[in-house]
Amino acid sequence: MIGLVVLLCTATGVVSLALLDAVSAPFDRAFEAQRGAQVVATYDPARVSDDQLIGASAGLTARAGPFPQVVIEPAGDAGSFLGGRPLTVAGRAGPGGAVDQLDLWHGRWPSGPGEIVLAAEPHPDDYDLGPFADTTTVTAGGVTLRVVGWAFSISGSADGWVTPAQAAALHPTATQMLYRFAGDVATRDALKARVAGVTTGLPGGALLAAQPYLVLKEKAAAQPGTYLPFLATFGVLGLLVAVIIVGNVVSGAVVSGLRHIGVLKAIGFTPRQVVAVYLTMVGVPAMAGAVLGTLLGANAAQPMLVSTFRGLGFGQEAGTRAWVWAAGLIGVPMIVLLAALLPARRAHRLSAAEVISAGSAPRRGHGLRVQRALSATRLPRPVSLGLGLPFARPGRTALTLATLVLGVTTVTFAVGLSDSVVRITGLGDQAAGQIGVRAYNTDERATTTRTDAQVEELLRGMPGTARIATYLNQSVSVVGSSEPILVNFGRGEVAAMGYEAQLLEGHWIDGPDQVVAPSQLLNRRGLRVGDQLTVVLGGGRRAITVVGETMSGAPGPVGLFADWQLLDQLDPGRKLIPFEYRYQVQVTEGTDLDGYAAAVRAADPGLYSWNDAGDNSFAVVVTSFAGVVSVLLAVVTALGVLNTVALTVHDRRRDLGMLKSIGMTPRQVVAMMVTSVAALGVAGGLAGIPLGMVAHRFIVPLAAKAAAIRLPGEVLRVWQPGLLALLVLSGVLIAVFGALLPARAAARVSIAQVLHNE
Secondary structure (H helix, E strand, C coil), rough: HHHHHHEEEEEHHHHHHHHHHCCCHHHHHHHCCCCCCCCEEEEEECCHHHHHHHHCCCCEEEEEEEEEEEEECCHHHHHHHHHCEEEEEECCCCCCCCCCCCCEEEEECCCCCCCCECCCCCCCHHCCCCCHHHHHHHECCCCEEEEEEEEEECCCCCCCECHHHHHHCCCEEEEEEEECCCCCCHHHHHHHHHHHHHHHCCCCEEEEEECCCCCHHHHHHHHHHHHHHHHHHHHHHHHHHHHHHHHHHHHHHHHHHHHHHHHHHHHHCCHHHHHHHHHHHHHHHHEEEEEEHHHHHHHHHHHHHHHHHHCCCHHHCCCCCCCHHHHHHHHHHHHHHHHHHHHHHHHHHHHHHHHHCCCCCCCCCHHHHHHHHHHHHCHHHHHHHHHHHHCCCCCHHHHHHHHHHHHHHHHHHHHHHHHHHHHEEEEHHHHHCCEEEEEEEEECEECCCHHHHHHHHHHHCCCCCCEEEEEEEEEECCCCCCCCEEEEEECCCCCCCCCCHCEEEEEECCCCEEEEEEEHHHHHHCCCCCCCCEEEEECEEEEEEEEECCCCCCCCCCCCCEEHHHHHHHHCCCCCCCEEEEEEECCCCCHHHHHHHHHHHHCCCCCEECCCCCCCCHHHHHHHHHHHHHHHHHHHHHHHHHHHHHHHHHHHHHHHHHHHHHHCCCHHHHHHHHHHHHHHHHHHHHHHHHHHHHHHHHHHHHHHHCCCCCCCCCEEEEEEHHHHHHHHHHHHHHHHHHHHHHHHHHHHHCHHHHHHHC
């Protein structure tokens, strides 16, 4: 039991620690390896010359640039591959340099006019590049650029790179400088001060924007940061259960092995040697469990780390580091030995004569008063005797109760967590619709010949259609910022899809130049309801106001919600191509989603339609992990109860023989032993449920904060009277499940053998 408990808890702890380490360490290692830019600064070439920028060096340890920079609207193959978003292109002579050393993972660097390298994550297996990688072209402003390579910048300095001469031919509108500073760069304020120092003496208004590397670091840490509160909570609960059960097992072994200890002392074992015997007894299985648990946890964490951090360009390096291995291999056994030391020292103080004579007569003062009081009640004798058993060993009972409390706490937290995640997913699914449609069928390599209006008419005529919303995801430039912002231009029944019901603050769009933002975007961009932005698209410029905040965003990348009229105002002459559209359909209750999607594809092979309901990997991971870990810890808790009952049976063999000799049946023996822990199960449930509720109320918002989102109150209001009653019952079920095996063994105790041994 010790080995199994330590194995399971070590595995959980190692996964938690590995992800905790992964929040920042891989990014920092890769950032330093690629000499990432701590600030990507953009200047107005009309206000400051290249010589002036080169001369500004206060507080710098390294710099790169100046690089000419231009924003292009791509068309052609790469336009569709990259979603039609604007590309920031910089002119660089090569991928190396003192700052922002690019990872050119496919192809080569541009060597002349008409060539470009595009930015992409260095995992070609994720893309079906094939011949596409060497034949792609980007068309912008009448200039066609052939893609000759793919590179990755951990600084996010650009979306593509060309030679300086080619950049000049594209008529650059900005100049880019990449900086690394001396001193403190750990906060945004510190970086702002460093930028102020390096720009001192430059003409006013020369600096257009300065992007700190912390934006990318926080984005990189968001996904694992969301999982960490859950994993850490389960890991802590698992370790506590392990410590308590180990202490209970060893304490029981010392008490139940009194005669063994007496024999050891009688044949010459010193007190220290007796302590060493019991520490070794628990240390060997604990070490075996820690080794296996560390291996299991490290292997379980590896795929999660790789998939989480591959977008940063160092997925192949996202392994479990040495200190995490040490925590599992050394730290956990040390915790076990410390938990075992106190009860083992009790053996140090016992005399040989006392322990050898133990068990020949009942000891006074061990719950006898409680047992006598219970015997005077009208309860059935097996029940009254069972209720009195926990008071005979109060220390063991306290440890068993603590284990049950933690077990019920874990189950309560897991149930509340899963319910909250399901509610979050449900709100998102309701708003996003159950069916997604786009006007390009990747399976058939065909594009619909219908116009946008005709596609919408087709969908409205499909049996089962309830609501339709049409979206166009478009990145627009923001005045005063080098980072564009995504806008989901929508028309149709967008508000009625469910986004309006998700509003956390403000109101839905009801006037011109208004936008609504998901909380994740507001938090990451440092915005709030009421702020104004000036956006530029094509030849248009508009001042927009954030009037509302929702929990989730539209399908696809996280962006602002805007009415389609804003798109017409910004770029009225814009020619839209079919693959840019995305349609979301809500269907009537009872509609077969897969059948609906197939019917759309059959009606027009140029349309691609899919079942978009319930496809949420975060919900699947969290609920699956919570379910598995809560079941495992419930089993471990039951093992602790099994140990307690087994020790009680061992201690009470003489009493059981006497009770059976005066007529107690095997069923009554089982009832007595099960009753002894069922009462503890009720107490554990009543104490564990509030702890689980507190953990849920604290951890879920903490995870939401890590993901940079806000949650509506209904997501946390998951507790109902019926559910709480079932959770109380879970404590009883864990206790009874653990007690059944040793209770049945007690029922088979032979009267003659017990009394003969005594």
